[in-house]
Amino acid sequence: MAQQLTFTLDDNGHTNVVYSSTNPADNQLSLVIATTVDPGDTTLSPGTIVPLKEAADGDGSLFYLDLTNLNMTEAELNALTVDGSDWTAKAFYVPGTKPDSQIIAFTPTKAMAFTPAKPLTLSLNNFTLAAPPPEGPAKLTVIYFRVPPIAEGKVPRQGQLSVTVLPPPDQHALDLKPAIAVGISPDDVVNCFPDGVELVNNLTLTLAPGQKPAVITAGDKTVFTLSFVYAEDQDGFGAMMTREEAQLPFDVLRGEGAEGWGITPETDAQSPYWILTPPSGQSILGTDNAVSFQIEHLVTHFQAGPTLVSLAYKNIPGYQDGVYQILVLKQPHVRIENFTAHPEQSVLHGGEAPVTLSWQVSDATQLTLQPLNLDVTNKTSHQVSITETTQFTLIAEGLRPGNVDNIDTASCTAYVVPVIDFVASPAAVHQADFPYQTQLSWDVDTGGSVTLTSSVTGLDPHLYASHGSVAKPLSVPQMFTLTPQSAPNDVRNIIVSAFSQSDAVPQDDPDGIPAGVAAPSNAPFVAVTVPAANQVAILSTATFTTLQTVAVGGNPQSLAFSPDGSALYVANADDGTVSVISVTNSNGPDGYAFATVNTVTVGAKPQQVAVGPDGAAWVTIDTGAGAGNLARISHGLNTPKVDTVTVGVNPRGVAVTPSGGLVFVANAGSNSVSVIANSLTGPLVRAPISNLNQPTDVAVSPDGETLLVACQGDRAVVKVDIAHYQTAPTTSQRLDATPRHLGLFRGGDYVVAGCDTTAILLNYVTGATHRVDLPGAAQGVGVTPEDGMALVSVAGQSGVSVITFNRYAQAGQPASCDGALTNAAVSSDGSLVLTWYDGLLSAPNIGPDSLDGVATYAANDDLTPGQTLSDLTLAHLAVSPGAKDDAFYLAPVRTPAITLYKTSTLAEIKSIPLPSKVGTSNRSAARLALSADGTKLFALVSDGANAYSIVVFSADIKTRTFTPIGDVSVFQCRFQPASWHLVAAPDGSGAWTIDPTAGKIYAIRQSGETYTLNPQSLSLPDGAQAYALAGLPDGSAVYAFATDSHFRNIVAVISLPAFSAATVYLPDPHTQMSLNAFTCSPDSKLLFGTDPVAAGVRILDAASLRIVQTLSWPAGVVGPTGIAISADGSRIFAASTGDEAGSLAVADQVQPQP
Known part of the structure; x- marks a missing residue:
């Protein structure tokens, strides 16, 4: 509360009343001066009274009581005196103003000090007022x-x-106050x-029986007058x-009991x-009932402190x-002055990094830190x-009288930079929306500048800071490369x-009409x-057949996964419950297991569900008539805790911000x-977003800045600025169909609106739309x-x-080749x-004979045939990655050597002999791999007797x-292997390989000037046969692909640098998806695998291993075997x-279309 003085007029126990x-x-009359300064004293010093306009340059403590609105005469004002030797006073009557200014000034005659417990009082004597003011208080x-x-x-x-002006009291009449008690609830606002949104307070004024209740009859002229104290200065x-x-x-x-009362505003x-x-x-x-009045939409920007109604x-x-x-006490609005993360960028050590979150907050009674769901009240950092x-x-949270929206929120982001964090928003643009602008953002854990290079326009001449962003206009899809100057190879x-x-x-x-999808x-x-x-069906994304079903409650509608995928929440509309299903990877042939571990009762008809980053589920509940509810389910997999708040009528869609702070x-x-x-104390209802037309679903943009609302009544998606949702104007993006549901692109800028007979892909930044017909309503x-x-x-x-x-997209027809092919590589340019x-x-x-040597296209x-390198049998080749290297x-x-060739002419440049090694004979390279900068060449070398080294x-x-x-000995096979695998670390610090006969994955790592074998190896499931090994270009993971004896597809996902593996059994068996060879996208987002069953290529999301596209010719x-x-x-x-001839097929990135 701001430090201030408060003033009241006392007339023998009657507050702020004068008699005409x-x-x-x-x-x-006595003027009571109180202070809010505590602890400590408020001090006064004697001064010289001067006119008000000169008071700023005066001395001592000067007070000016402006009585102008009482409309006193000059004689009445001049008759006023102040009692006691402690004060001196002077009246100032300034005629000619409208109304004439009437001020009495006073100052102490000696130094004084006072506290909240001991206010000052001075008497105003000889007060008369012949005529009351013409209107009101x-x-x-x-x-x-x-x-x-x-x-x-x-x-x-x-x-x-x-001040209320009354006639002198009739000594023969009764005092009303013992008979009727008057109160305001809540008695705080x-x-x-000062620069924020309106915070609306709603109060109830109640007249109730007093200590000595009586039946009191109103007369013809009986009136009550409700008034407040007003001010025009900024403090108030x-x-x-x-x-x-x-x-x-x-x-x-009018409120309860006031149905027959009249209300005349004199505003x-x-x-x-x-x-x-x-x-x-x-x-x-x-004697036993009450009358109430509703004081609605009270907004004040004045400083906190007491006031009188x-x-x-x-x-x-x-x-x-x-x-x-x-x-009534004006309570301060809680305020977060700042909220920061230090350091803003952190480098992981051992997979984690410490960050200090700091804040400055005023007037808070409760502080909650999300997504940790942590109580940090009375703290300034964590x-x-x-x-x-x-x-x-x-x-x-501040004081919340009447559940008023006394809440403030602030967000900050702590960035993890394992080495480099580099993202684009949007990450993908619809082909019809080009030209388009994307925002590139990055964090680099090294000092100095960074450069950006486009695969289309080349090197950006600007140098950028290690943490920053830039908008780039795009005419075509392209790759951007971020290079730290202090670490040009990283x-x-x-x-x-x-x-x-x-x-x-x-x-x-599934067999049945589905509702929710996730x-x-x-x-x-x-x-x-x-x-x-009454089921949830688990579907494959290769065939969209049902893999498993899970029994849930009655009439399940919406469902949502937790961020880590460990829990699935299902809203069951008919029995008022939410099923909580645990999702676990068995690391075995059973794949993923689903089990209903809790059935949480939330009541009425649960509709939609969303899960925040803290793992709490939010469920909308339609109660039928009247307001609905929103339930927060915490700890769903263990001992669920349910918190419920009231929302609007017929609640449907629900969405959570990326931090989990707002819903x-x-x-x-x-x-x-x-x-x-x-909040940690429970969900807190804030002021709503109003004036929408039948909103049915909501979504929050990936950056947490924009709320999207599907409005059936307007056939539109409405955009709301979340940070200023109460003041910023909304933007309505009209559709030509009625939106019912929203599906958000996490890469930014796009949302799918499910409508009556169509799905509309909406670019919510530009408003562009792209339609897809549906066989019915979404x-x-x-x-x-x-x-x-x-x-x-x-x-x-x-x-x-x-x-x-x-x-x-497939580009034309595959090119027919002279012989069978197993592998392909692309030149560096x-x-x-x-x-x-x-x-x-x-x-x-x-089928055809194997290809002799190397054929180029x-x-x-058209895949025009080029030169060939004939009369040569090779196991493998690797292209030197430099754009100008022109070598492989x-x-x-x-052959105990590796040969270097010129790519453009296929001319031999140099033979690189393999080093001799004691105990080996007839060494030859089976596989080759290179670091990203080409300065490290790795060879998986056969040492004879089925032994292999790197x-x-x-x-x-x-x-x-x-x-x-x-030269590191790695493994010895139990028998002659049928496949060979090698992946190099992008930075050249190590490499990985597989013993295909034992199903073991080995790693070598750099140690000083040489390399050693990692003492730990990883095992594939028993009986698994490896057929591919691929590493992400960012060095974060290696994938080992295999099948087991039952032809089930297995992927061992090896996390780096920890060198730990999770085994994933893909949903589809080898008979439906027979993956042979893999490569990765340069940005480490996608995996590409050849599949003879699909006669083409499967594209998998690297994070989930979900099939996102199938290319079939x-x-x-x-x-198809090589990619x-x-x-x-x-x-x-x-x-x-091939069956009659080998072939080479090509697929291109989708290109812009007018």
Whole structure:
């Protein structure tokens, strides 16, 4: 509360009342001066009284009581005196103003000090007032100077009071106050920020039986007058509000028991007031009932502190005229001055980093830190440990009289930079929306500057700070490369793709009409509710067949996964429950297990569910008639705790901000969106977003800045600025269909609106729309977390409709080759494709003969054949990655050397001998791999007798210098292997390989100037046969692909640098998806695998291993085994053995279309 003085007039126990009388004995006035300074004293010093306009330059403590609004005469003012030797006073009557100014000034005659417990009192004698003011109560102001510590120097402060003028009391009449008690509930209001949004207070004024209740009958002229204290200065000490704030929408309305009362607003008066008139001849109230009035939409921007609300009354037969003075405290609005994370960027050590969150908050009674759901009340900082970039929200609660919205929130982001964090928003742009602008953002853990390079426009000449962002206009999809100047080999890539949407393809499963759809962020399946069967169906994304079903409650509707995928929440509309299903990866043949661990009762009809980053589920509940509810379910997998708050009518969609601090609920029946703060003390209802037209669903943009609302009544999606949702204007983006459900793109800028007979892909930044027809009305929409597809449940249709957002498209027909192919590679400049047959494999028994040597093709749409390298049998080749290197390394079969060739001419440059090794003979390279900068060459070398080593060379392609720097024995196979695998760390610090006969994964790592074997190995499941090994270019993970003896597809996901593995059994068996070879996108987001069953390429999300697109060629692709991708990710090449001839197929990035 701000330090201030408060002023009241006391007349023999009657507060702020003066009597209109010419007899000085009728008014025994004292001015009471109180202070809020505590602890400590408020001090006064003697001064010299001067006119008010000169007071700033005066001396001592000066007070000026402005009595102008009492309309006193000059004689009445000059007759006033101040009692006692402690004060001196002087009256100032200034005629000619309208009205004439009437001020009495006073100052102490000696130094004084006072405290809240001991206020000052001075008597005002000889007060008379022949004529009362012409209207209502009179506002008085006290202006004061130099009252430390409140007023210092030349700056004045002021306090307000409102005085009711009454006729002298009739000594023969009764006092009304023992018979009728008057109160206001709540007796606090909360102010607004000076520059903030309106905070609306609603109060109830109640007249109730007093200590000596009586039946009191109203007369013809009986009135009650409700008034407040007003001020026009910015502080408003002692005042409730300004005169302007007393206009509509502020209002006084009848409440319970006041049905027959009249209410006459006098809001044009200088001090607005309201006349409350009881029915004449009827009892004002009985001995056991009450009358109430609603004081609505009260908004004040004044400083916190006390004020008085007056209820004057007159002309009550048998009773004196009088006034009730009701104390109301203006409470301060809680405020977060700042909220920061230090350091803003953190480098992980051992997989985590400490971050200190600090804040400055005023007037808070409760502080909650999300998504930790942590009570930090009375603290100014808290240290957390983060494992990834995390957005935090601080929720500050102040006093909340009447459940007023006295809440403030602030968010900050703590960035994790393992090495480089590099993102684009949006990450993909619809092909019809080009040209388009994307925002590139990055954090680098090294000092100095960074550069940006586009695969289309080349090097950006600007140098950027290690933490920053920049907007880039795009005309075509492209890859951006971020390079720290202090670590030029430690680059990161991001591909901003174009995408097209497919038609909606209906699927046969599940058997029944689905409703809700959802997909986890870290597992390769999707889930749908089947209301008629009271089940959740788990679907494959290769075939969209049902893998498992889980029994849940009655009529399940919506469902949502927790962020870590460990829990699935299902809203069951018919039995008022939420099913909580645990989701676990068994790391075994059973794949993922689903078990209902809790059934949480929330009541009525649960509708939609969303899960925040803290794992709490938020469920909207339709109660039928009237307001609905929102339930927060915490600890759902263990001992669920339910907190419920009231929202609007017919609540439907629900969405949570990325930090989990705010929750939004679409109230279809009350045309609003409820805003809920996620406090540790429970959900807190804030002021809603109103004036919407049948909102049915909501979504929050990935950056947490924009709320999207599907409004059926307007056939529109409405955009709301979350940070300023109460003041910023909304933007309505009209559709040509009625939106029912929203599915958000996590990559930014797009949302899928499920409508009556169509799904509309909306760019909510530009308003552009792209339609996909549906066979019926959308009942639910879910976009998979990688934005690869939208799943739409359709009324009356069994199975889901699938809309794929394709990043790649087949380019023409495959090129026929002279022989069977097993592998392909792309030159570093992207101009050539090199193909070969792995000479370590047996020649094909059927179909074409194996290709002799190396055949090249121009990387154009026609795949024009180029030069060949004949009379050569090779196991593998690896392209030197430098754009100008024009070289590749080749591993000849059964040759103790690696050969370097010029890519453009296929001319031999140099033979690089393998180092001799004791105990080995006939060494030859089976596989080759290179670091990202090409300075480290790794070779998986056969040492004879089925033993293998990894040999490492330091490579300088310019000087043609190759020096062995490591030769590590890795494994010895139990029998002759049929496959060979090698992946190099992008930074050259290590490599990984597999013993295919034992199913063990090995790693070597750099140790000083050489390399050693990691003592730990990882095992595939028993009986598993490895067929591919691929590493992400950002060095965060390696994937080992295998099948077990039952032809189940297995992926071992190896996390780096920890070298720990999680085993994932893919949902589809080898008979439905037979993956052979894999490569990764340059930005580490996607995996590409050849699949003979699909006669093409499967594209998988690297995070979840979910299939997001299948590329199949109608003819010419048989037995695809090899795959390659261009350095910028723009083209994919699939090599096939073929049935009559080998083939090479190509797919391009989707390109802009007008």
